[in-house]
Amino acid sequence: MFYLHSFKRPAMLFLLTGTLSATASIAIVDVYPPGDTGSFEEEHGNGMIGWNFKIKKPLVVTQVGWYDAGGDGLAEGLGNMWRVGLWQDPTGGDFAPGTAAVQLLGSNGNGIFIPPGTSAELQDVWRVVTLPAPLTLQPGSYQIAGLDSFERTDPILFVSGQKSNELVESGTFFWSAFSAGTFTYSSEYYLAYGVELGPMLFTVPEPSGQILIVLGMIIVLRRRSRG
Numbered sequence: 001m002f003y004l005h006s007f008k009r010p011a012m013l014f015l016l017t018g019t020l021s022a023t024a025s026i027a028i029v030d031v032y033p034p035g036d037t038g039s040f041e042e043e044h045g046n047g048m049i050g051w052n053f054k055i056k057k058p059l060v061v062t063q064v065g066w067y068d069a070g071g072d073g074l075a076e077g078l079g080n081m082w083r084v085g086l087w088q089d090p091t092g093g094d095f096a097p098g099t100a101a102v103q104l105l106g107s108n109g110n111g112i113f114i115p116p117g118t119s120a121e122l123q124d125v126w127r128v129v130t131l132p133a134p135l136t137l138q139p140g141s142y143q144i145a146g147l148d149s150f151e152r153t154d155p156i157l158f159v160s161g162q163k164s165n166e167l168v169e170s171g172t173f174f175w176s177a178f179s180a181g182t183f184t185y186s187s188e189y190y191l192a193y194g195v196e197l198g199p200m201l202f203t204v205p206e207p208s209g210q211i212l213i214v215l216g217m218i219i220v221l222r223r224r225s226r227g
Contacts, residue, residue, distance in 0.1 A: 042156035042196060045176030048186050049156055050145025051195045052094055052171035059167055061086075061135040063202040064105065064112050065126035066146060067157060073118040074127050075153045082127075082146060084199040085111035087185040089141040094172060097187045101143070104135060109183055111146075126200055146199035147183050148176045162193035170195055 042049070064084045068074055074082055087101040095101060106112040112129060114120050120127040148156065162170050173194040179186035 042158050042175050043177065044148055044150055044152045044156065046149055046181045047147075047176030048145045048179035048184065049148045049175040049196045049198055050143060050186065051173040052141065052143045052189065054141055054169045054171060055137050055139050056167055056169065058136055058138055059203045061131065061137060061201050061203050063123075063128045063130050064114070065120075065123065065128035065200045065202065066114050067125060067154070067197040067200065068122065068127045069125070069155045069157075071122055071125065074114065074116045074120070075151075076116045082114040082116065083111045083183055084114060084144070084146045085183060085185070086135075086201065087143045087145075088137075089143070092141050094141060094189075095143055095185055095187050099185075099187060101185045103185075104137075104142075105131075111183060123202070126202075128202065143185050144199050144201055145174075145179070145186060157197045159195045159197065160193070 064086075066074060066082050066084065084105065085103060086105040087095070087103055089095050089099055089101055091099060093099065103111070112131070114127055114129050118127075120129055122128075156175065158173075171193060172189040172191065173196050174186045174189035175196055179188060
């Protein structure tokens with residue numbers, strides 16, 4: 001199902017890019033401090049929160065992370081673990097109901113676990129864990145999502161809009177009010193573009209080049225109409 005998302009204030013979205021030596025093993029996301037750009041805390045709930053995106057050419061994922069507002073550690077609760085998943089829509093679509101989505105990270109029904117507190121490495125504003133082995137993603141449709149809970153106290157921040165470059169194009173988004181209460185992909189999302197932070201992927205440049213793509217967004221103020 002699709003839901004139209006409306007906004008009371010304009011917002012901006014930036015897909016961050018940069019250059020780095022081809023020997024670098026990870027990409028670190030640079031995000032403006034929330035106090036400088038404004039931020040909006042998404043409603044928490046028992047369900048998945050994330051966003052869809054398309055990959056235009058192969059890229060390698062080395063780490064997954066979760067936004068840690070203030071860098072003070074991720075909150076406890078929900079089994080004392082944060083779970084991040086990545087799925088692919090083999091049809092190339094946008095995860096319509098009934099899609100046989102393919103889970104790409106971690107064990108089936110669990111994904112990758114990120115520990116609470118400060119034990120996970122802090123990369124800029126993200127608590128990250130390194131994958132057991134790099135994951136190469138081919139061109140196609142993907143969804144990154146994490147399991148949220150009413151118990152959570154860490155902000156989930158929203159970025160509005162759609163951006164693309166030579167590697168990645170951001171797509172539609174969803175949060176717990178429109179997704180399953182278990183760890184799985186979501187086939188319900190807004191008919192609008194945006195990113196929930198939340199879960200994040202990190203990638204490396206191609207061996208032959210200097211360009212890196214970061215699946216990260218500058219945080220901006222957004223207001224969702226209610227009622």
